Amino acid sequence: MTRAMRRSLAAATGALLVAATTAACGGGGSGDSEGDGTLSVWIMQGTNPDAEDFFADVSTAFEEETGATLDVEFVEWGDxxxxxxxxxAGGTTPDVAETGTTWTPEFADAGALAPLDEYVDGAGVTDDLVEGLVEAGTYDEQLYGMPWYAGVRSLVYNTEMFEQAGVEPPTTWAELEDAAAALKKEFPDKVAVAVPGDAEFTVYPWVWAAGGEVATLDGDTWTSGLDSPEAQEGIGFWTGLATEGGYSSSGATTWRETDVLDSFAAGDVGMAVMGSWTPGAIVEANPDMEGKFAAVPIPGQDGGIAPSVLGGSHLSMFETADDKDLAWTFVEMMTTGEFAQQWAEQSGYFPGQVSLLDETLASTDPLVAPFAEQFVDGGASVPAAPTYGAVQAKLTTSTMMQSILSGDADVATASTAAAEEMTSILNGAG
Amino acid sequence: MTAPAPPTPSTPMPSTRAAAPDGAGAAGGVAGGWAGRARAAAVRPWLLLAPALLVLAVLLLWPLVRVGLFSLQDYGLREITTGEPNWIGLENYREILATPELWTVVLPNTVGFAVLSVVGTVAFGTAVAVLLASLGTFWRTVTSSAIMAAWAMPAVTGTYVWVWIFDADRGVFNDVLMNLGLLDDPTNWFTNRWTFYAIVLLNVIHHGFPFVAVTVLAGLLGVPKEMLEAAEMDGAGSFRRFFSIVVPQLRQVFAVVIILSTIWDFKVFAQVYLMPGGAGSNRSVLNLGVWSYVESFGQNRYGFGSAIAVLLTLLLLAITAVYVRTVLAEEER
Amino acid sequence: MSATRTPPRAVSRTRPGPQVLRRGGRRSPLRQLGKGVLVALLLVFTLFPVYWMLNSSLDAQAGHTSSFWPAEPTLEHYVFVLTEGGFGTFLRNSLLVALGTVVISSALALLASVAVARFRFRMRTQILMLVLIVQMVPLEALVIPLFVQVRDLQLLETLTGLIVVYVALALPFGIWMLRGFVAAVPVELEEAAYLDGASWGRMFWSVLLPLVAPGLVATSIFGFITAWNEFIFAMTMLGGATENYTVAIGLRSFFGVHSNDWGAIMAASTIITVPVMIFFILVQRRLASGLTAGAVKE
Structure with missing residues (x-):
């Protein structure tokens, strides 16, 4: 091979590489759109009503106010x-994101979030924030999650089915079981009460109502209480509705909350533990359901209200945000004033500000009031440990539920295994 | 070796074949052509190889080394963002090997499933190829088009379709069984380890057999007719004929098909991860791949996840070693 | 089984006529019936999932009643998926990624295969071995380090990053396969072209390339499938960059929100399957010959 040939060979190789790289870059898409007057934001979606229109309005207002564009990504909760x-891990966090209250301490612990105290003080809203949300968003005595909204789950039921079966919304466990039996008799092909296997927040109310605990902190050590006799009684009642009563469906063993919502919206479910934000989503999914469902607080064992998880979301600012002032402008806009109120009204979430929250709690709307009652009188928290997010990611509770519902394990065995795993993860081991 | 279907270019170059020598020369790769011109210039092949080797080194070999390094560390979110090492020796491996589920659940699921699916894919694919070979042109075209359609279904799509077919409450499978009176109440097939993997197996075979069928068919069509006819005269039964004449002819085809199926079937991730309960809530269906993913990207234990990944790699490499030896031995002959 | 890559003989064998395995001309009705049943079963197994996907995607009642044909035919699921689901974007992304992967991996594989098939040099065997071995490495094993690697290259959440990874995944197989094709091209042809005064480039384009074209088709298809189907890397590397989602994770993300809306999920599945399916049926013949040739030419 002559030198010329060698050169042309090298040139050909080079040309291919260039062509290759060009093609690759052509496919590069927009990628990260941070910097230069763009704020990237992640908003969660799941069983709440479609939020796209709302955020279109927010974008317009934000652009008017700051001149910067808003780039909203909707991320589904499960994922x-x-x-x-x-x-x-990849350093590709958005500037601002909605973070579930149980995750904020975890991400703060990983060094990913920027503390917000200065900004909150500067805006003068410190005293107006809902206390539970502030607590959940605090890590190492600094606030990392700006309270945005809270939500709570109650018992939602199909009023048509209830009327036809001649039952009243239950106020005790026994009544709940009777109602389920009556529904099953009247509608053998439908799900009387949905007992989903992959939805941890629908399990804890029964644990708490029976006097159990999810986990308790003693000094520095967490201990899961899922294996206590009380907790087992609660879990046993809830899963028993499916395994003994046959009031749920075998498909529900692997259901997540989105599946519950879809089935309920399709009119296939008599009652289910669902969030205060779901009524809007139910009607959105199936307009025929309008006016055909209602809610009551989750019944306690012998009356009263079973505590339900006070979930919620923060807006957190990530350390990767180039323009933190711009990020805060967005956070402030979303969590205070007009947009916070609009969001609460549209979504069925409870606002994270006391002044706005009081208004919502006083509502007489039949699809708001029961949730408000649950919120005020029957709210409880999951363990406030930065490691709780890892417990959720490990699907500890779902694993327990699925093994009980599928008949692979009894309540005692499954709850013992779950408690062991939860304790271990909460304490940072394993 | 009988090269069944050679590259038959559709270019107007009849002289190609006429000019072709009887084999061996090209295979040696020393004679003539570019190589022949300047044997001394040893750089040329390297020049040609450079881009490919660069890609393989940066994106496969170095990561392979790195996964080994990660596996010796307590590598969490902090380490991954800062890049600071945090060595803990073989602790991750010790923990993995001490996990009882590794031996009762994860390894059996991984290895057992790979074996079943390789055997299933290859056996079924071969049977289909034999059937196709015996068909007339019309039906062969129809059937192989159908097979192509199955092959074209992306893994993610296929998985969701099977999930839908076997859905407990509204899936067609339960529906048909109940209408036939074979089932009283809907059953959730995803919660039981065996039925779960039966569905995955169905999915993987459905997705994997077309490659086997098409490859073996092409090989079958290359078996000289005379050989078969000769066997026929001897009165060999069709089964015996198949195993004594056809299979040896296709030895290399089978070697390739088996090893590729092994690689692909060990890499089953989406097909398990996307099934109900497959992402970690049903612990009895975990396999090494999903376990590694869940531990690293769910629990931030990237070191532990890496150690699982290393284990999976070693498992496959052991199989590869055997294979490479076979292939190279063939080549030397 | 020595390397007798003899096109003339081989060619005569490619078309041995149909019905190779049938017992010499005997057509017992029973056999025909049995064969018919087998073909029918095969078609059912092969096509049922495809049919069921189409059926559900066209049925407004999907998920409420299972019917073997659309109980209430509709296109609403498709409209919904294309307008709300963002599948137009996902399709575009997947196409870009798949094409990028195909072009780059084929080019690199061709160069490398020329090297290993046409030259004998030190470490040639080792390199072949390396190519075989890296092909065995399970993808999941590389998710963590490749994630870090792509992050270090600043390519997370981009289609370019995905292409780079997929090229690496498709390359070993491509080299392995093209090697056989290049080796089968008679060196005399190149000699002749060279004697005619052809430049290296011309020799490459007008002699080598046309002859290995079927091999390139086969490697391209593999590259295409790899890129179109790949799931785990797309899931970890694209993260929250929804606008860069490929069809595989686009479908998963859609499923996450509409997990019980089977009509829509099946419509989405159909949309991302049909392009590949048509492509496959079109290239069917070339694929078969390319595969075997590549696979067998060890």
Whole structure:
């Protein structure tokens, strides 16, 4: 081979590489759109009503106020934890994101979030924030999650089915079981009460109502209480509705909350534990359901209200945000004033500000009031440990539920295994 | 070796074949052509190889080394963002090997499933190829088009379709069984380890057999007719004929098909991860791949996840070693 | 089984006529019936999932009643998926990624295969071995380090990053396969072209390339499938960049929100399957010959 040939060979190789790279870059898409007057934001979606229109309005207002564009990504809840963790590892976090209250301490612990105290003080809203949300968003005595909204789950039921079966909304466990039996008799092909296997927040109310605990902190050590006799009684009642009563469906063993919502919206479910934000989503999914469902607080064992998880979301600012002032402008806009109020009204979430919250809690709307009652009189928290997010990611509770519902394990065995795993993860081991 | 279907270019170059020598020369790769011109210039092949080797080194070999390095560390979110090492020796491996589920659940699921699916894919694919070979042109075209359609279904799509077919409450499978009176109440097939993997197996075979069928068919069509006819005269039964004449002819085809199926079937991730309960809530269906993913990207234990990944790699490499030896031995002959 | 890559003989064998395995001309009705049943069963197994996907995607009642044909035919699921689901974007992304992967991996594989098939040099065997071995490495094993690697290259959440990874995944197989094709091209042809005064480039384009074209078709298809189907890397590397989602994770993300809306999920599945399916049926013949030739030419 002559020198000329060698050169042309090298040139050909080079040309191919160039062509290759060009092609690759052509496919590069927009990628990260941070910097230069763009704020990237992640908002969660799941069983709440479609939020796209709302955020279109927010974008317009934000652009008017700051001149910067807003780039909103909707991330589904079921996937979000892994997504956050991956983006933290990859350094591709958004500027601002909605973070579930149980995750904020975890991400703060990983060094991914920027503390907000200064900004909150500067805006003068410190005293107006809902206390539970502030607590959940605090890590190492600094606030990392700006309270945005809270939500709570109650018992939602199909009024048509209830009327036809001649039952009243239950106020005790026994009544709930009777109602389920009556529904099953009247509608053998439908799900009387949905007992989903992959929805941890629908399990804890029964644990608490029976006097059990999810986990308790003693000094520095967490201990899961899922294996206590009380907790087992609660879990046993809830899963028993499916395994003994046959009031749920075998498909529900692997259901997540989105599946419950879809089936309920399709009119296939008599009652289910669902969030205060779901009524809007139910009607959105199936307009025929309008006016055909109602809610009551989750009944306690012998009356009263079973405590339900006070879930909620923060807006958190990530350390990767180039323009933190711009990020805060967005956070402030979303969590205070007009947009916070609009969001609460449209979504069925409870605002994270006391002044706005009081208004919502006083509502007489039949699809708001029962949730408000649950919120005020029957709210409880999951363990406030930065490691709780890892417990959720490990699907500890779902694993327990699925093994009981599928008949692979009894309540005692499954709850013992779950408690062991939860204790271990909460304490940072394993 | 009988090269069944050679590259038959559709270019107007009849002289190609006429000019072709009887084999061996090209295979040696020393004679003539570019190589022949300047044997001394040893750089040329390297120049040609450079881009490919660069890609393989940066994106496969170095990561392979790295996964080994990660597996010796307590590598969490902090380490991954800062890049600081945090060595803990073989602790991750010790923990993995001490996990009882590794031996009762994860390894059996991984290895057992791979074996079943390789055997299933290859056996079924071969049977289909034999059937196709015996068909007339019309039906062969129809059937192979159908097979192509199955092949074209992306893994993610296929998985959701099977999930839908076997859905407990509204899936067609339960529906048909109940209408036939074979089932009283809907059953959730995804919660039981065996039925779960039966569905995955169905999915993987459905997705994997077309490659086997198409490859073996092409090989079958290359078996000289005379050989078969000769066997026929001897009165060999069709089964015996198949195993004594056809299979040896296709030894290399089978070697390739088996090893590729092994690689692909060990890499089953989406097909398990996307099934109900497959992402970690049903612990009895975990396999090494999903376990590694869940531990790393869910629990931020990237070191532990890496150690699982290393284990999976070693498992496959052991199989590869055997294979490479076979292939190279063939080549030397 | 020595390397007798003899096109003339081989060619005569490619078309041995149909019905190779049938017992010499005997057509017992029973056999025909048995064969018919087998073909029918095969078609059912092969096509049922495809049919069921189409059926549900066209049925407004999908998920409420299972019917073997659309109980209430509709296109609403498709409209919904294309307008709300963002599948137009996902399709575009997947196409870009798949094409990028195909072009780059084929080019690199061709160069490398020329090297290993046409030259004998030190470490040639080792390199072949390396190519075989890296092909065995399970994808999941590389998710963590490749994630870090792509992050270090600043390519997370981009289609370019995905292409780079997929090229690496498709390359070993491509080299392995093209090697056989290049080796089968008679060196005399190149000699002749060279004697005619052809430049290296011309020799490459007008002699080598046309002859290995079927191999390139086969490697391209593999590259295409790899890129179109790949799931785990797309899931970890694209993260929250929804606008860069490929069809595989686009479908998963859609499923996450509409997990019980089977009509829509099946419509989405159809949309991302049909392009590949048509492509496959079109290239069917070339694929078969390319595969075997590549696979067998060890």
């Amino acid at each position: 979000a934890h892994d997504r956050f963790v991956t983006s933290i």
